[in-house]
Amino acid sequence: MDGSLALEIPQIFPEIALSVFGIAILLLDTFLPKSKRHAATGIALAAIALTAVFTLGLVGEDGTFFSGMIVVDGFSIFLRITFLVVGALTVLASSSYATRENLAVGEFQALVLFAIVGMNLMAASNELIMIFLGLETLSIASYILLGIKRSDAKSNEAALKYFLLGSFSSAFMLYGIALAYGATRTTNLEAIGREIAAGSAGMTLIYVAVGLLFVGFGFKVAVVPFHVWTPDVYEGAPTPISAFMSVGPKAAGFAVLVRVLMVAFPAAYAKWLGLVWLSAVLTMFVGNCVALVQSNIKRMLAYSSIAHAGYILVAVATRNQEGVAALLFYTLTYALMNIGAFTIVSLVSRQGDRKTYLDDYAGLGFKQPGLAAALSIFLLSLAGIPLTAGFAGKFFIFRAALESKFVWLAIIGVLNSAISVYYYLRVIVVMYMKEAPDDWSPVAMSSSAIAVIALSVLGILQFGIFPDMLISLARSSVIGYR
Amino acid sequence: MRNYFPLLLMFVVVAATVGAIIVLSAVLGPKRRGKVKDSPFECGFQPFQLPTDRFFVRFYLIAMLFILFDIEVVFLFPWAVVFKALGWAGFWSIFIFIFVLGAGYVYAWRKGAFQWE
Amino acid sequence: MEALLKLLSDNVAGYGSLASPLQYLLPMVLASLCCIALVALFPIVAVYAERKVAAHMQDRLGPMRVGGWHGWAQTIADGIKLLLKEDIIPSEADRVLFKLAPLVVFAGGFASLVVLPFGASVIVSDLNIGVLYVVAISSLGVVGIIMAGWASNNKYALFGGMRAAAQIVSYEIPAVMAILTVVIPVGSLSTQEIVRAQEGGWLGIGNWFIFKPVTAVAFLVYYLASLAEVNRTPFDIPEAESELVAGYHTEYSGMRFAFFMLAEYVNMFVVSAIGATLFLGGWNSPVFGGPVAFMLKSVALVFVQFWLRWTLPRLRVDQLMYVSWKVLLPASFVLVILAGALAVR
Numbered sequence: 001m002d003g004s005l006a007l008e009i010p011q012i013f014p015e016i017a018l019s020v021f022g023i024a025i026l027l028l029d030t031f032l033p034k035s036k037r038h039a040a041t042g043i044a045l046a047a048i049a050l051t052a053v054f055t056l057g058l059v060g061e062d063g064t065f066f067s068g069m070i071v072v073d074g075f076s077i078f079l080r081i082t083f084l085v086v087g088a089l090t091v092l093a094s095s096s097y098a099t100r101e102n103l104a105v106g107e108f109q110a111l112v113l114f115a116i117v118g119m120n121l122m123a124a125s126n127e128l129i130m131i132f133l134g135l136e137t138l139s140i141a142s143y144i145l146l147g148i149k150r151s152d153a154k155s156n157e158a159a160l161k162y163f164l165l166g167s168f169s170s171a172f173m174l175y176g177i178a179l180a181y182g183a184t185r186t187t188n189l190e191a192i193g194r195e196i197a198a199g200s201a202g203m204t205l206i207y208v209a210v211g212l213l214f215v216g217f218g219f220k221v222a223v224v225p226f227h228v229w230t231p232d233v234y235e236g237a238p239t240p241i242s243a244f245m246s247v248g249p250k251a252a253g254f255a256v257l258v259r260v261l262m263v264a265f266p267a268a269y270a271k272w273l274g275l276v277w278l279s280a281v282l283t284m285f286v287g288n289c290v291a292l293v294q295s296n297i298k299r300m301l302a303y304s305s306i307a308h309a310g311y312i313l314v315a316v317a318t319r320n321q322e323g324v325a326a327l328l329f330y331t332l333t334y335a336l337m338n339i340g341a342f343t344i345v346s347l348v349s350r351q352g353d354r355k356t357y358l359d360d361y362a363g364l365g366f367k368q369p370g371l372a373a374a375l376s377i378f379l380l381s382l383a384g385i386p387l388t389a390g391f392a393g394k395f396f397i398f399r400a401a402l403e404s405k406f407v408w409l410a411i412i413g414v415l416n417s418a419i420s421v422y423y424y425l426r427v428i429v430v431m432y433m434k435e436a437p438d439d440w441s442p443v444a445m446s447s448s449a450i451a452v453i454a455l456s457v458l459g460i461l462q463f464g465i466f467p468d469m470l471i472s473l474a475r476s477s478v479i480g481y482r
Numbered sequence: 483m484r485n486y487f488p489l490l491l492m493f494v495v496v497a498a499t500v501g502a503i504i505v506l507s508a509v510l511g512p513k514r515r516g517k518v519k520d521s522p523f524e525c526g527f528q529p530f531q532l533p534t535d536r537f538f539v540r541f542y543l544i545a546m547l548f549i550l551f552d553i554e555v556v557f558l559f560p561w562a563v564v565f566k567a568l569g570w571a572g573f574w575s576i577f578i579f580i581f582v583l584g585a586g587y588v589y590a591w592r593k594g595a596f597q598w599e
Numbered sequence: 600m601e602a603l604l605k606l607l608s609d610n611v612a613g614y615g616s617l618a619s620p621l622q623y624l625l626p627m628v629l630a631s632l633c634c635i636a637l638v639a640l641f642p643i644v645a646v647y648a649e650r651k652v653a654a655h656m657q658d659r660l661g662p663m664r665v666g667g668w669h670g671w672a673q674t675i676a677d678g679i680k681l682l683l684k685e686d687i688i689p690s691e692a693d694r695v696l697f698k699l700a701p702l703v704v705f706a707g708g709f710a711s712l713v714v715l716p717f718g719a720s721v722i723v724s725d726l727n728i729g730v731l732y733v734v735a736i737s738s739l740g741v742v743g744i745i746m747a748g749w750a751s752n753n754k755y756a757l758f759g760g761m762r763a764a765a766q767i768v769s770y771e772i773p774a775v776m777a778i779l780t781v782v783i784p785v786g787s788l789s790t791q792e793i794v795r796a797q798e799g800g801w802l803g804i805g806n807w808f809i810f811k812p813v814t815a816v817a818f819l820v821y822y823l824a825s826l827a828e829v830n831r832t833p834f835d836i837p838e839a840e841s842e843l844v845a846g847y848h849t850e851y852s853g854m855r856f857a858f859f860m861l862a863e864y865v866n867m868f869v870v871s872a873i874g875a876t877l878f879l880g881g882w883n884s885p886v887f888g889g890p891v892a893f894m895l896k897s898v899a900l901v902f903v904q905f906w907l908r909w910t911l912p913r914l915r916v917d918q919l920m921y922v923s924w925k926v927l928l929p930a931s932f933v934l935v936i937l938a939g940a941l942a943v944r
Contacts, residue, residue, distance in 0.1 A: 006571065023585045030592030488627050488724040489713055495631040496709050500702055500858065503682070507854035511685045520690035522753040523849050541765050544920075548768040551928070555775050558935065559731055562782040565942060573943045580932060587929070596924035598917035 008065040011072055012124075013054040014080060015117050021047030022113035029106025037105050041095035041448070044109035048088045048116075055080045064126055068188050071126035074477030075324070079123035079255045082332045086248045086339065087116040089452050093343045094240035096446035100351055101238065103148055111148075112244065115141035119252035126263075128177040128187040131256050135173070135220065138249055139166050145244070146237045152353075158236030165219060165229045173216025179209035180264070192264040203268075210265050210272050214257070214279075221253035223313055224282040227306045231294075234302035239353060242298060243342030246305040251331035254312050258324055261316065269319065276317045280409060283310030284416040291423045297345050298356050300423060301338070304382060307420060308334055314413055315397045318404040321478050326396035328474040333381075333389035333463050340456030341378040344371060347443050361427060363436025368443055372431045374453045381460045383424040384417045389460045392467035540598055547595060554583050630723045634712045642864035643674045649905050656909045684853035689751065692850065696750035700743050701851065701858035707739030708865035715872050716790045718882045718889040729790040730782060733873055734775055737828070740866065741767045744847050747859075751850040759846025762836055762916065767828050769923040774824035776931030780817040780938035781808050781877045794881030803885030809878040813937045818878040820927050820934065822900070825870035827923065829863065832908040836916055871900035 009016070025040045025047075032039065055077060064071045090112050098105045118138025125131040143166065147159025181187050183205035184195035195201045218226040234242040261272055287307030294300035312334075315327040348364070348371075349356045365372040381388035394417060401410040463470050561568075561576050568575075590596065607626060608614045614622070647662070650673070654661030666672025688697055714729040716722045726732050741764050748760015782788060785796045800806030808814035827834035843849070848859045875881060875896035884892035914922070 023582065026589050027585055027592075030589055485724045485726050487623075488630060489710065491624075491627050492631050492634065492710060492713055492723070493706065495628070495635060496706055497702070499635055500705060504686070504854055507682045507684070508686055510683050511853055513685060517690075519687065522689055522691055522751070523755065523844065537761065541761055544765045544769060547924075548772065551772045552768075552775075555772055555779075558776075558779055559782070559788070562779050563786060563788055565783050565939065566786050570943055573939050576939060577936060580936060584929075584932060587932070591925065596920060598920045 008070075011058065011061065011065045011070055013057070014051045015120050015124075017051045017054055018047055018113045018117045018120070021050075022110040022117070025106050025110040025113070029104070029110070032106075038095065038099065040106040040109040041091060044091045044113055045088060047113060048084050048091065051116075052081065052084050055084065064190075068190070069127045069130050070124050072124065074479065075255070075259070075328070076124040078328050078474060078477040079251065079331075080120050082251055082328070082335060083116050083119045083123070083248060085332065086244065086251070086335045087112055089335070089339045089343075089455065090240055090244040090248070092448045093243065093339065093346065093452045094238070095448045097238065097240050097346055097449075100444075101149060101353075103238070108145070108148060111141045111145050115145070115244070115248065119248055122252045123255045125256070125259075126189050128180060128189070128192075128260075128264075131260070132170070132173065132177060134252075135256070136170065138252060139170070139220075142166075142241075142245060142249060145241045146233065148241070149238055152236075154236035155238060156236075158233040161229050161236075162233045169216050169219030169226070172212050172219075176209045176212030176214075176216060179205050179212065183209065189260060189264040193266060196265065196267040206265065206268055207271050210261075210268050211275065213260060214272065214275055217253050217257045217260075218279065221250045221257070221309050221312075222306050223279050223309045224286045224306065225279075227283070227286070227309075230306055231299045231302040234305070235296060235298045235356075239298070239342055239346030239349060242301070243339040243346075246301070246342070247331070247335035247338050250305070250309060250312075251335065254309075254316065254327060254331060258316055258327065262319060262324075266319075273317060273319075276313055277406075277409065280310050280313035280317055281412055283307065283313060284412060285310075288416045288419040288423075291420070294423070295358050296356050297358060297361070297427065298342075300358075300427075301341060301345070304420065304423070305338065307416060308338075308382075310416070311394060311397055311413055314401050314406070314409050317406060317409060318400045320400065320404055321475070322403060323397070323400040324478045325471060325474040326393070326400045328477060329396055329463075329467070329471050330393035332470070333393050333460065336456045336459040336463075337378045337381040337388075337390055340453055340460070341375065341382065343449055343452045343456075344375045344378070347371070347445065347449055350441070350443070358427065358430055359437075361430050362434035363431070363440065364443075365432035367436050367440060371443060371445075371453075374457055375431070376428050377457055377460060379424040379427055381464065383421045385421075387461075387464050389463035389467070392464055392471070396467075396471060543595055547590065550586070551583075554579075634709070634723065637712070638709055638861065638865050641868055642861050643678065645864045645867070645901065646677070646860075647671065647674045648902075649908075652902070652905045653909045656906075678857065681853055681857040686853040686855060687850075689753070689850050691752040693750040693752065696746045697850075698855075700747035700750060701855045701862070703743030703746060704740050704862045705743075705858045705865070707737055707743060708862045708869055710736045710739070711869045711873075712865075714790050715869070716794050716876055716881050717893050719791075721882075721890050722791060725789055725791045728788045730778055730788045730793070730873075730877075733869075734771075734778065737866070737869065738767075738771065740862065743862075747851070748847040751847070753850050755844045756847050756849045759843045759849065762843075763830060763847055766830070766834060766836065766919060766923075769920060770824040770827035770834075770927070773820050773923065773927035773931040774828060776928075776935050777817040777821035777824065778873075778877060780814050780931075780934050783935070783938045784808075784814075784942045790876050790881075794876055794883060797880040798883050803883070804880060807878065807880040807883070813934055813941060814878060816930070817934050817938070818874070820931050821878070822874060822903075823922070824927060825874065826904065826907065827919070829866040829870055829904075831867065831904050833911040833914050834919060835908075835913060836919060867901055867904055868897060871904070872897040874900050 021043060025043050028043070029037055029040055058072050058077055059074075062073050091109055094108055094112070095105065097103075098108050115138050118134045118136070118141060121134030121137060122131055125134055143159055143163045146162050147156050149155035177187065180192060183201040184192045186192055186195065192201075196203075196206060215226060219229075222230045234246060237245060261276075265272060284307055287303050287305075287310055291300050291303035291307065294303060312327055312330055315323045315330065317323075345356065346353070348360060364375075377388065381390035384390045384394045394413070398410040398413050401407075401413070557579070558576070561572065565572060608622070647670075651661045651669075662670035662673035664670050665676045688694060711733045713723045714726050714732055716725075744763045744767075745760050748757045748763070751757070781793060785793050787793065787796075797806045797808060800810075804810065809818050826832075830836075848856055851859060872893070875893060879896045879900075881896075882889050882893040886892075
């Protein structure tokens with residue numbers, strides 16, 4: 001490391017801050033007496049706030065750093081902020097959850113911070129190896145988070161399934177990276193793009209590499225046909241982690257997918273477009289149609305998250321600035337509504353995560369109207385009803401698709417949104433049209449959970465009714481993107 | 483590469499010597515087999531427990547800890563060789579590295595990973 | 600190697616006219632045979648010496664009869680006896696692994712000899728990764744031990760093998776870190792370079808790493824860890840007779856058992872020789888340098904191993920793990936940092 005590299009360290013201050021705080025929480029947790037361990041939540045939130053300050057400090061410092069490994073641009077900053085929002089909501093939602101389920105709070109929050117580090121690195125990487133490292137940091141943290149309920153068989157099942165399939169997909173990705181490196185003699189995304197443009201790379205190798213990389217990222221973001229792990233994992237995982245998994249890694253995976261496809265492999269567009277197109281259509285149909293018949297809310301939300309991955313893939317397929325801006329908008333707003341929904345699911349499921357079936361929601365609208373109203377807003381937003389952020393997000397994506405002449409994709413997308421309304425509304429119907437069971441026990445609320453729900457509702461309405469601010473921010477973030 | 487050829491030769495010579503000695507002992511030694519003689523060793527009574535039981539989890543824990551720390555140590559080797567050329571920057575980089583490793587170590591200690599009982 | 604080649608071409612008439620591969624092959628074979636001879640002779644002497652040392656420490660005489668003078672032929676007789684014994688393979692054993700295990704253990708110890716710097720040019724091959732090579736190749740022994748324990752299909756053997764593996768891997772990390780404290784100031788992994796870095800100084804010994812602040816402590820760490828790595832008392836739990844019969848080689852007999860014994864003594868020599876190379880100046884000596892000084896230092900360290908064995912009781916498993924993970928490991932972390940801070944400029 002020479003002097004000039006040392007000067008570039010501020011460019012990764014966000015990640016350094018998160019790592020230092022994560023380590024501090026881990027250590028502190030082992031020294032504090034049991035009664036004081038919930039301090040971890042406060043520290044984690046402080047860490048996220050500090051990181052947000054560092055991240056915003058990077059605005060305008062565009063460029064590549066550390067020999068081209070790290071890139072700072074609007075895209076990466078927007079995503080870093082998205083991840084911090086996701087992280088903050090997860091930390092808040094999980095603090096009361098961890099207490100209720102008797103989990104180790106310190107490890108929980110530290111692992112969330114480490115997962116954010118991984119996602120941040122993925123978003124800020126300009127290099128296939130760095131992307132892989134970020135992905136592994138994220139994955140290892142999530143393997144542990146999924147299995148953190150050690151005595152719960154389902155949680156263990158979720159962790160093991162995700163671990164096995166995750167390492168499998170990592171292997172695919174590494175193979176893709178190896179082939180790309182073999183064809184172009186570099187792992188730097190821009191350099192790969194230049195090599196291909198110069199015609200000095202073997203295109204067969206490149207096509208195979210793109211395919212393998214797509215498989216790798218496809219697993220992480222759960223698009224069909226690489227989605228099979230999703231329902232089991234989301235169902236078995238601790239509910240705040242299901243929420244986290246459905247938005248954080250997904251957003252990070254899409255960010256990397258977009259960057260890799262657009263920066264490194266624009267020359268292979270004709271080939272990967274077919275892949276993305278087909279996968280998007282399949283993902284939307286499979287996700288929505290299977291969600292129709294789910295009776296477990298967590299599984300239903302899992303399939304819904306697969307469907308949403310399909311919508312986001314439409315944005316990837318457009319390959320233009322408008323599409324990427326829509327993707328940014330969508331991932332952020334989707335994070336708000338999904339975390340909000342999962343938080344309520346986690347509250348309603350009571351201790352032990354047992355009451356996760358549709359029937360358990362019967363009468364919630366009368367017994368606890370506030371909670372039911374919030375859940376209704378989240379579900380309506382997921383379905384894409386106007387005046388919610390979900391509608392705005394879908395609108396931007398489909399408009400970008402139309403602008404790029406992907407008429408069929410847009411039509412299929414709208415059709416799928418219509419299908420999805422059925423299963424989201426079903427929950428609302430059960431909440432308001434069915435009697436509560438006689439042995440109804442009130443849902444225990446906690447201030448942190450209320451904060452998560454309130455913030456999510458506010459965000460959804462704000463970005464749903466006045467989407468201009470966020471979408472113009474997203475648009476200005478992707479300037480310079482092809 | 484020429485430096486490594488003696489290695490290969492060494493292994494060949496060892497294998498040949500050991501093989502020859504084993505064959506020699508097989509030729510010279512007696513061969514009287516028996517059911518009791520060929521059964522697993524036990525101190526003068528019927529074997530009552532075969533090694534098919536589950537193992538103490540500590541062994542696995544030790545193995546995992548070993549892998550962790552051994553990989554870190556492998557990272558230190560190249561650093562140690564070029565250390566002088568790196569100067570203080572190299573020192574502080576590795577200091578941070580070992581510090582993070584140390585944090586993990588303290589965590590493992592406090593969690594009782596090194597406690598055999 | 601090169602020295603042997605020069606010796607041959609200078610003193611043997613017509614050597615230069617041989618085909619060039621043969622010119623290289625011959626010294627290699629000779630060097631290998633020298634190593635085999637060392638490996639064969641050292642245990643014979645060492646086993647005899649250990650029995651005598653043990654006896655005299657306990658105010659006994661030890662072997663006195665075989666061969667006449669002080670029973671000098673005792674180990675040779677033992678060796679011949681083992682050669683004539685039946686090679687028993689239990690019916691339940693995994694035959695392939697069972698047969699292979701002693702070989703693996705033996706080869707692990709043996710292969711380390713390649714990089715031992717007996718003298719300024721007396722070395723089989725001066726690898727530029729010498730120390731790393733020793734660390735890597737000596738781990739082969741663990742594999743052999745686990746193989747033996749598993750293949751025997753006997754509870755004592757398996758427990759012994761597992762314990763041995765746990766112990767060896769636990770102590771490997773402090774040992775390697777201690778080695779690093781020497782590598783840092785030298786800046787090379789070659790054993791010859793490390794010895795050369797210790798030339799000269801006050802009285803011709805001042806540059807030995809054992810006389811420098813950080814590495815002196817590192818030597819202690821290394822020596823303790825190396826005792827454990829070769830399963831010597833006080834760390835000989837893997838073959839604790841009172842509970843595990845003979846540990847991983849319970850089921851072995853005849854020559855296969857002899858190879859485990861050989862390997863143990865070869866390993867004792869190797870770790871002592873590495874200790875002498877890294878910390879005691881290798882073949883450097885104020886009086887007479889070269890192979891004699893190197894062997895004397897190594898044998899002295901081997902003697903300390905005997906001494907400890909007959910002085911100290913055996914540790915318990917938990918104490919063993921305590922020493923490794925909670926004492927030696929943090930100490931070696933600190934030592935590496937200190938060594939770095941001292942060497943940087």
